Amino acid sequence: MFPLFSRLPRYPQTYRKPQPLNPMTNRKHTWRLPMLFFTCKVRGAWMKTLAISGVGRVPNALNPRMTTMSLSEVAFRNDPEKVQFYTGLPNYFVLETVMWLLVPHMKSEKNAKLSKFQQLLLTLMRLRLDLKNQDLAYRFGVKVATVTRTVHRIISIMFTTLVPTAVFWPSRTELRKNLPAAVRQTHPDCAVILDCFTVSLEKAVSVDANRQSPTETAEVVRHLSRPTSVSELKYVIGVAPQGVVMFVSRGSPGNVSDKTLVESCGLLCKLLPGDVVLAERDFDIGDLVGARKAELKITNDHSKMFKNDQNPREEASLISEERMNVYRHVGRVVQMVKKRYSMLTGPVESPFTVIDRSSNVTTFDKIVQVACALNNLSWTVHLAVQR
Known part of the structure; x- marks a missing residue:
């Protein structure tokens, strides 16, 4: 007889039926296995593995970190470095001003997957970081076609509302x-x-x-x-x-x-x-x-x-x-x-x-003027701070 099988029990034993694993509960699921294995507790190493792999809900201890990493409006409100990195604007006040100018011209859709703030943020991230549409689709949890439509629509809105205000x-x-x-x-x-x-x-x-x-x-x-x-x-x-x-x-x-x-x-x-x-x-x-x-x-x-x-x-x-x-x-x-x-x-x-038939201007021409308008807003804030 091989040594491996010699360690198994000689007589039949009754085992407790394993319970379904739920790492979010406080119960300690413990059951006995043959001596070939070892007794484990779900709240031990298994729970860490599940948490790292993203299975199930995120523990409460990680919620503050996830809030910091999110692309919501709350995450940008008190973080000027985050605003500058993702949008190129100096602080949240300028971002809020741009949002205030654009909101009256942004249509409200019933089943929209992106809020108005996220639509503006997605577009600014496209200009600022030159991210591909597929990358933005993964970040915001939408389809690539949604990203494409959003970028072109918000650029057109900024071209007609923001550029005449800031570039003159x-x-x-x-x-x-x-x-x-x-x-x-x-x-x-x-x-x-x-x-x-x-x-x-x-x-x-x-x-x-x-x-x-x-x-x-x-x-x-x-x-x-x-x-x-x-x-x-x-x-x-x-x-x-x-x-x-x-x-x-x-x-x-x-x-x-x-x-x-x-x-x-x-x-x-x-x-x-x-x-x-x-x-x-x-x-x-x-x-x-x-x-x-x-x-x-x-x-x-x-x-x-x-x-x-x-x-x-x-x-x-x-x-x-x-x-x-x-x-x-x-x-x-x-x-x-x-x-x-x-x-x-x-x-x-x-x-x-490709030229936009409604305005007879290419999308990239709009992007160049929108970028100059946003730069003027940032430069105006910089001069005001120096004074």
């Missing part, structure tokens, strides 16, 4: 009244600082001059002499001397010249006689700006460096300081927007380049 061209009086000291000394008549930035596409788009693409306006298409493949989008951004975005163009093919883009985006119509337009590099739009009786100044133009018999080193130092001031206002704003909302770093997914 202020009056000349407001611009000159709040000029920073660095700009006031060198360019007291500065109205806007121009720059361009590009975003790569996930999949190249074929653009034909005879067939307008959703990613550009008709004026831009006319300048394309032959069909070409577009792998990135280009945007013109106008920043106020105070550091807020006041103009964003629609996306155009990356191979379009800066002059063509500025001429067709509608920025020139906002200039007034006597305005000064600053740029770090030459946009070749001096004649277009001059037609509006305004003036274009390129901060890195060295053609006038050594006039009036000034010391070349002093003149070069002044130009370098002036150029740094312009870069600080424009380059920092562009980098801040991209850092705050990772979706703007690209590559842009193909569904976002």
Whole structure:
């Protein structure tokens, strides 16, 4: 006889029938097994295993932790770091303000699986962290199609309500009244600082001059002499001397010249006689700006460096300081927007380049303007705190 079977009992024994396992009860389920095994208690190691694997209800001791990890409105109310990480906004007050602006335009659905706050949070997480729809579907417990519809709907609502409120061209009086000291000394008549930035596409788009693409306006298409493949989008951004975005163009093919883009985006119509337009590099739009009786100044133009018999080193130092001031206002704003909302770093997914027939604007163009509007709100709060 093998030693293994020699340890079994020789005579029949009566065993208690095992009770169903329920780790949430206070009863200690104990029964005897042959000596080959061992006597165990459910409230011992088994319960820990069940708790870790997620079987059954979560013990009360873990409830506070689960509340902290949840994506509910209560979890964000007193946690500014969590608000900033998931939404890019500085605190819950700004998030609540955005919610207050959007709620009147959000439809109430009877069997909606996401609350209005969760719909906004899901969209901001898409912009902020550039999470995929499948990832968001797992996090919020909904289908991928629900995530897609929610993102497009909330982006459209923010584009029509939030962008006109936060991204606008202020009056000349407001611009000159709040000029920073660095700009006031060198360019007291500065109205806007121009720059361009590009975003790569996930999949190249074929653009034909005879067939307008959703990613550009008709004026831009006319300048394309032959069909070409577009792998990135280009945007013109106008920043106020105070550091807020006041103009964003629609996306155009990356191979379009800066002059063509500025001429067709509608920025020139906002200039007034006597305005000064600053740029770090030459946009070749001096004649277009001059037609509006305004003036274009390129901060890195060295053609006038050594006039009036000034010391070349002093003149070069002044130009370098002036150029740094312009870069600080424009380059920092562009980098801040991209850092705050990772979706703007690209590559842009193909569904976002499809034009919305109701507004004649692509979804990604809306996203760019919404990101600038949210950045302006955050920057305004930052300035208010400094004051």
